[in-house]
Amino acid sequence: MITTSFDRLEMAYDALADAIDRVGPEQEALFFAKLALTLAHRLDNASEVIACIEIALRDLDAGGQRSDGPGAVPDPS
């Protein structure tokens, strides 16, 4: 079966959701730290890992509401 890049990302999404449910909330943070370290090891590229950390750090609180809320009319694109 042909899989797209999104299909593979979706498989990871499902596997992660399943793992979180198996781990339980107590061990969740440790699980994610171990997972990140393992992925960093496999990636073997410190600057890529640091760039990924920056991505994950962004928008954590979603920055509250913006002016273009769900009432703002979208661009007619």
Add this chain to the structure above:
Amino acid sequence: MRPAGRGPLQSLYFEYPTFDAPDVPEHSGASLNHRVAIVGAGPIGLTAALTLARHGIASVVLDAKTSFNDGSRAICIARSSMQILDRLGVAQPFLAKALGWLHGSTFYRGRVIYRLEMPHSAHDKFLPMYNLQQQYIEQYLHDAAVRDPLIEMRWASEVTDTRPDDQGVTLHVASTKGDYKLKVDYVLAADGARSGVRSQMGLRLKGENYEGRYVIADVRMQHDYPTERRALFEPKSNPGGTVLIHKQPDDIWRIDYQLRDDEDESVAVGEVEIRRRVGAIIAEIGHDKEWELEWWSIYKANTLCLDDYRHGRVIFVGDSAHIVPIFGVRGLNNGLADAYDIGWKLAYVLSGHANETLLDSYSPERRGATLDVFANATKSTRFMTPATRGLKLMRDAALSLSISHDFAKRFADPRQMTPYTYANSPLTLATSEDREFVAGPRSGAACINCNLASGGHLLDHAGIGFTALVFGEHLLTGALGDALYKLDPQITLLGIGPAGDLADTDRTIADAFDAKPGTVYLLRPDLHVAGRWRQFGIEQLITALKTCLGEPSI
């Protein structure tokens, strides 16, 4: 449900007619044998009746109610459904009233994170989606059914028992004018999610129930916003839950909101609570003027279906056969496709042009479509109403990443209705020929449309029966054509090329179908591709047509 003081059919904008039970010959002891009884006068039952009538088959439509559906319910009509309505000659009032749309916006904590662009090309005759309240859908179909001498409406007539035997089916009908038995050759059960026929036959839907609950509410307000799908994740007005907003005609807005797991359902559907919650959402979308509450209901996501849609002479159509989550707008649309599929097949069998085995293809084709919906709906449901901590955390991660990064945006795609390809149908035999083509609809797929330079669209030229698109010189004349007409007297042989019915001088059609002189596409009455041949042979064409007429393949 409606606000206190208003009855179930007291709408702010829709005048509900009242239908009485008719006087019928069965009341005076007559024992007529009808061809088809359709149980349920909703959109699916009426579409089945109109499809049968289009092929010359009479039907009796029974419904226990005395009017149309009490609420707006299913509101999204997909392009493929508008195509069916167009083929039935009833699209005009729908197009005049419905609001067409192409786009959607997904918001996370008030920010747009995803713009939904529905597939649409200049060759499409209809927009990807139209919003229209279900009672209008029923009204327009009913208007057409009443005009048709082949359709007999019997309102206020409840089917209380279904008794199949070797010759046909006997329905026990209770009406205000007296009870009677109705003898028919076939029954189409289009009596909805709580199908009486289904329980009378001792059948049960199987599948999964999801935990997520949604309130669906209609309000009337003068609100300035384009017709598109708005999905709000983690909005201020419904923390921990999702909100969907759709515009409908008559200044009616559909607001769906998810209930939290700990919420008591009986409190949630009380009018006071509905007004509080809906009011908060309306405030969040910036509407500060008045609004009126019209109607509301509660909904739970399920993926349930029958193991087999056909039980001898009793055939299940629409929600009686399958219940799907609302998020992909596939309940109504798949039901209409069910009705259109069984409609032509049953008509061909009853008119003697097809073998009864043709009906065996209904369940694999339409149940296949339902299982495909389940696969997609399961994914959209776990995103809309994540049932576990893991799914919720992953959903929030995807939404948070989507604010600044495109790679995660596709998780927010609602995976809406696309027509199902009957690739594994017993009627789709010539799939090996698909390898010869680099473009065009493949075997089993819904046929594409083409905007013609001469005006109109390609599929406007398709006939009521089968249609062969014959490219290049018209080779299906004389004895070849006669052989096909003998199998299907309603067949349309459409020559496409300089000397044909459609000149196609700019090769629009030929290019879209990757056709050369001698290429043939055989379309079924429902405009799915029965087979295609880059260089046709008459034997192959006749075999394919015979297969689609229920003749067992050799």
